[in-house]
Amino acid sequence: MDKKFYVTTPIYYVNDKPHIGHAYTTILADVLTRFHKMSNSERKEDRSFFLTGLDEHGQKVQQAAESRGMDPQAHCDDLSPRFINLWEKLEIQYDDFIRTTQPRHKNVVQSILQKVYDKGDIYMAEYEGWYSVSEERFITETEKDSGDFRDVKKLKERNWFFKMGQYQERLIQHIDGHPGFLQPDSRKNEILGFLKQPLSDLCISRPKTRMDWGIELPFDKDYVTYVWFDALINYISGVAYLTDDAKFNKWWPASVHLIGKDILTTHAVYWSTMLFSLELPLPETIFAHGWWLMGESKMSKSLGNVVSPLDLVDEYGVDCVRYYLMREMVLGQDARFTMESFIKRYNSDLANDFGNLLNRVSGLIGKYFNKTIPAVDKNTEAEDRIKSTAEKLNDIVPGLIEKYRLHEAIEEILQVVRGVNKYMEQQAPWKVAKEDLARAGTILYTAGEVLRVCAVHLAPVMPKKCEQMNRILTGDGLLDSDWGGLKPGFQLESHDALFPRLEMPKAQ
């Protein structure tokens, strides 16, 4: 993982009230970035770049602004802090936050339109078809018949079109030749299936007479740019395409665009063909994750106030929610959020396994070593074995992260934690201490050090709690997974349980 890592989230509609979907992708991007920063052998901060932001143009924004009697820009400025504040609360460390109404973005969109137009890839035509107001795009006859679209009307309009269809074959070849491009495989197959039908050209303009909240076409001032053509460009305007070559060449192509499965076609097809036209390389990976479904359990109904896992942040803390979301969803598949699954996961992994191990180790060191970290006397095979499980994480975790198998990476770390709990049971340092204090010291040092190494590996998921654990055990916040961070002679301070057990709320 020594390569550079450029990760993006979708830019979210500024109108939307931030919800679990937005939070999930953004936490995921944050976690992946933190893993990359940590496992980079030179630990260079500037080897990763994490971009997120807001999608601020289009009809829905214009309508919402009108209904508030506001100028659309003022409306966007008013709403954007909702996202920015949530990211702060969720401990998101992005490198840049792009808004499509910023001049740095608008200028690049216009330059791109001009380039693509000059190349002959944009033409004007009259089009009559079904238009979905809620989706803000023309839909096909089949889509209309599916009944999935509300607010559909017949529209006849002169518009500008991007010659997307001509890139169909090239796109298929690219997908076939780059197995990691569309992930997971099920999504790749979905797109390859879609590309079996002839690919039509893409309408990329909206007449100002109908909608004018968008970026004006540089070659026709009566039109603004279609919101998706504008929005996708953020992935390159955000790394200074056409304005700072050194910066752009450093980051582009992106390592991964993280998206939800519902916006796969726009990314895999629209964006890829736009990049073909611009003669730019395609992102290495587009990863489409599944959806969080809200649970329908009796329990969650009784907890009427819990409408979203985001509500749990204030009550249980950000780290536990990040842990739950990252551990519970198999990347690529749907997952169901229920209050029971949250509490179960928290109690088993965090309270019983991870948190309890800290309590045991620090409690026993308190009791038998006057709170001072003991030295290792002589390792036996048991110590060598448990130590090697911890050291192996240095390879296992980055390997899984690179393959986007995040929940497995977390599980591997937890397995090591469980292994230490078992080791404690088997070695019973509380008994050994009565006859052989040096041996008890070796056991407790080993258990504490493996725990500390696990906390370092989990820090990208739970930055605050893991740093706190490291601080309790070593007195400093420096996170380093190399063996030997625990220093004999260091005096532990008393601490509260980091993950107190939660009671399952009673159904009413």
Ligand code: MSP
């Ligand atoms: N503005 C576009 C993206 C443009 S990117 C160039 C957009 N915005 S959005 O605000 O609707 O984005 C929502 C994101 O959240 C999408 O990736 C979508 O898949 C995701 N989710 C929305 N609800 C979700 C869940 N319940 N669960 C997980 N993610 C889901 O689309």
